[in-house]
Amino acid sequence: MVNEDLRKESDPPVSIMMSRMPLPGKEQEFETYLNGITEAAQRQPGHLGVSIIRPSGQERNYYILFKFDRRSNLEHWEKSDERARWRSIAKQVSEKPKRHMVTGLEAWFTLPDQAMVAPPPLYKMAVLAWLAIYLLISGLLWLIGPLLEPHPLMLRTLILTGIAVPLMTFLLMPLLTRIFKNWLYS
Known part of the structure; x- marks a missing residue:
């Protein structure tokens, strides 16, 4: 390993x-x-x-x-x-x-509508990823948490991450990257 x-x-x-x-x-x-x-x-x-x-x-x-x-x-x-x-x-x-x-x-x-630039500093990527995960998990727990509660922990986690990862990758991170682009790339 x-x-x-x-x-x-x-x-x-x-x-x-x-x-x-x-x-x-x-x-x-x-x-x-x-x-x-x-x-x-x-x-x-x-x-x-x-x-x-x-x-x-x-x-x-x-x-x-x-x-x-x-x-x-x-x-x-x-x-x-x-x-x-x-x-x-x-x-x-x-x-x-x-x-x-x-x-x-x-x-x-990455900002596909912008010229390619160096990635933002690692601490800024970590802060924005943390914000995205916080917002996403909070929203999902509020929306579907009660529906998942009767199920075993591993199944709840599987379902939650199965929804969270695509939303994070294809929706939330591109959106937050555009919203915070001036801070990320300052």
Whole structure:
């Protein structure tokens, strides 16, 4: 168990955020590139998913998030011949990307509608995560606590966390990150 903990610490899950802008007149070729690199990445060991935020309005930047279960799997993908081929195609259809690697809680504190910046200080992430968990657990206990009370502790905890984690990840943290962005990124 200790060796596994050390491995996780030295080889953590990782996400790469990229901002890419298609070259003028190459938008369709860029979309083809996105589809191709997404399919190629999905075949890689440890790949956990790709999220793409396409531009809206006057915005021309695409935001792409590649997630891997371990930094070593990302590095293997980054050094592969297949990745080199996709990098070559990208140079033909888009401007040079802006890249930022995030691990752990940093991924919760991203602002997709903003240029990529360094993550906020760890103490600010901890304070905001604590606030989110406090609000979420308090609200859930108020709403469904009485319904869960007759059930065994482990089942109550399973249900509560099964609701809390998706709400925290997809709703509350993005909302609080936007609300507190001036404080987080000051």
